[in-house]
Amino acid sequence: MFRETLYMTRRGAAPRARDPQRGGEAAGGEETPLLRGIFQIGKRSCDVVLSARQLRWSPIQPESRGGDSNMNLPCKEEFVEMKDIFSVKLKRRRFVGQKKGGVLLGITVFVCLKKENKLKDSAINFNNVSEDHCHSWFRCLKEILNGFPNRPKSLKVFVNPNSHKREATRVYYEQVAPLFKLADIKTDVAVTEYEGHALSLLKECELHSFDGVVCVGGDGSTSEIAHGLLLRAQMDAGRDTDHILSPVRAPLPLGIIPAGSTNVLAHTLHGINHAVTATLHIIMGYIQPVDICTFSSPSKLLRFGFSAMFGFGARTLALAEKHRWMPSNQRRDFAVIKTLASLKYADSKVQWHTIQGHFLNVSIMAIPCLCSMAPRGLAPNTRLNNGSMALIVVRNTSRAEFIKHLKRYASVKNQFNFPFVETYAVQEVKVQPRTKIGCNTEENVYLHATSAEGNYPWNIDGDLMEEASEVHYIVQEKNSCQVE
Numbered sequence: 001m002f003r004e005t006l007y008m009t010r011r012g013a014a015p016r017a018r019d020p021q022r023g024g025e026a027a028g029g030e031e032t033p034l035l036r037g038i039f040q041i042g043k044r045s046c047d048v049v050l051s052a053r054q055l056r057w058s059p060i061q062p063e064s065r066g067g068d069s070n071m072n073l074p075c076k077e078e079f080v081e082m083k084d085i086f087s088v089k090l091k092r093r094r095f096v097g098q099k100k101g102g103v104l105l106g107i108t109v110f111v112c113l114k115k116e117n118k119l120k121d122s123a124i125n126f127n128n129v130s131e132d133h134c135h136s137w138f139r140c141l142k143e144i145l146n147g148f149p150n151r152p153k154s155l156k157v158f159v160n161p162n163s164h165k166r167e168a169t170r171v172y173y174e175q176v177a178p179l180f181k182l183a184d185i186k187t188d189v190a191v192t193e194y195e196g197h198a199l200s201l202l203k204e205c206e207l208h209s210f211d212g213v214v215c216v217g218g219d220g221s222t223s224e225i226a227h228g229l230l231l232r233a234q235m236d237a238g239r240d241t242d243h244i245l246s247p248v249r250a251p252l253p254l255g256i257i258p259a260g261s262t263n264v265l266a267h268t269l270h271g272i273n274h275a276v277t278a279t280l281h282i283i284m285g286y287i288q289p290v291d292i293c294t295f296s297s298p299s300k301l302l303r304f305g306f307s308a309m310f311g312f313g314a315r316t317l318a319l320a321e322k323h324r325w326m327p328s329n330q331r332r333d334f335a336v337i338k339t340l341a342s343l344k345y346a347d348s349k350v351q352w353h354t355i356q357g358h359f360l361n362v363s364i365m366a367i368p369c370l371c372s373m374a375p376r377g378l379a380p381n382t383r384l385n386n387g388s389m390a391l392i393v394v395r396n397t398s399r400a401e402f403i404k405h406l407k408r409y410a411s412v413k414n415q416f417n418f419p420f421v422e423t424y425a426v427q428e429v430k431v432q433p434r435t436k437i438g439c440n441t442e443e444n445v446y447l448h449a450t451s452a453e454g455n456y457p458w459n460i461d462g463d464l465m466e467e468a469s470e471v472h473y474i475v476q477e478k479n480s481c482q483v484e
């Protein structure tokens with residue numbers, strides 16, 4: 001497995017602003033005000049000050065008859081950091097159906113609020129009916145917001161209408177698109193029509209005019225698009241796409257809106273499985289480099305991906321795929337139970353140092369892979385961008401012991417603290433199944449069907465891959481495909 005790095009937006013990372021955000025400090029550390037004026041906020045008239053870094057306001061003290069300010073009223077100053085504001089609009093009173101014009105009421109700023117890992121949008125109204133006053137504030141605020149270099153202006157969006165319960169389109173148009181519009185981000189939306197459609201579009205489409213690519217779907221779609229972006233980068237650089245040793249970086253960041261039945265990638269990246277949070281990460285330009293791997297057979301590159309499982313994790317997926325008519329949760333539980341019932345090992349060789357033996361499962365993960373079944377991650381010992389992958393080898397053991405190990409993923413106990421589980425941090429690994437799997441007659445029928453040419457199933461980011469008997473993984477560092 002090669003390790004590559006994909007840039008993605010991350011949990012709560014603050015963007016670095018251009019000079020206007022940093023400059024403007026008066027002597028003594030005070031920020032130079034760019035504008036100062038009076039607005040009504042809520043029910044109170046406020047003195048509002050805009051600097052490059054902050055928007056501050058405090059209620060104006062009414063004067064007493066004697067001319068002194070009334071000291072009994074609280075005069076708390078409030079502020080919002082410019083780096084937390086993602087949009088500003090002129091606010092007008094309009095009648096139902098009226099699209100243009102209307103009486104000016106003031107300006108509204110839209111702020112990204114953070115509570116633990118969850119992000120949400122919130123509006124603050126600054127009321128003042130003067131056109132000149134509001135226009136100059138609007139222009140100045142806009143100029144500051146335009147100074148954040150990572151914030152996208154134009155995005156290529158892929159929506160998989162079949163993800164989960166066919167909800168991705170609704171998630172996109174109801175939760176994501178309105179926020180992109182509010183942030184003045186232009187979008188070019190492609191609704192995919194079949195598996196592999198996003199990949200073929202990515203191979204051909206003009207990407208220069210975009211600041212990022214967005215995937216609305218589950219892990220399968222995200223992995224396909226990450227693969228497509230990286231493959232496209234190799235093609236554009238004139239590389240041989242069958243044999244990639246040190247790939248060039250992807251040209252654009254990738255944003256992930258979770259809308260699938262499994263959303264391990266979005267969950268791992270944002271710490272939460274939440275479409276609005278993911279959208280705000282994109283809008284705010286929070287970018288996180290993420291490790292990605294190349295998966296190759298002896299003859300060619302199979303794909304770029306984040307995680308791979310061989311053995312139990314792959315056979316469970318292969319079985320689930322055969323029962324796609326079942327609802328997704330039911331299908332997953334059924335496949336886990338059925339695969340456990342006929343648990344078997346694969347006689348394999350794992351090479352970086354070289355271990356061989358009978359393995360129930362081999363996992364190779366470039367990122368921690370958080371999900372509802374494993375809140376700390378399937379590979380909690382690795383990091384998003386640490387330049388190595390977790391190799392987790394589960395040697396043959398009794399079914400009862402293996403189930404104990406699996407149950408620990410959902411608990412706070414260490415799932416690797418068993419004598420039959422070994423974990424390693426690696427940068428490159430080769431996995432070679434040595435004989436046909438297993439010993440259970442009933443399961444062999446199924447296994448023969450999937451490994452008729454001596455191939456074994458692999459679960460790569462939740463996608464089934466049955467092409468290769470031997471797979472070589474290399475983790476790739478600091479690739480320029482971002483996850484937002």
Ligand SMILES: Nc1ncnc2c1ncn2[C@@H]1O[C@H](COP(=O)(O)OP(=O)(O)OP(=O)(O)O)[C@@H](O)[C@H]1O
Nearest residue numbers: 163164192193194195217218219220221260261262
């Ligand atoms: N219109 C389409 N019809 C069928 N499959 C599609 C379509 N568009 C994309 N796909 C494929 O569907 C696969 C699964 O999609 P995705 O991961 O978004 O959803 P999911 O609900 O998480 O899927 P799964 O149920 O497999 O976990 C992807 O590999 C993708 O290539």
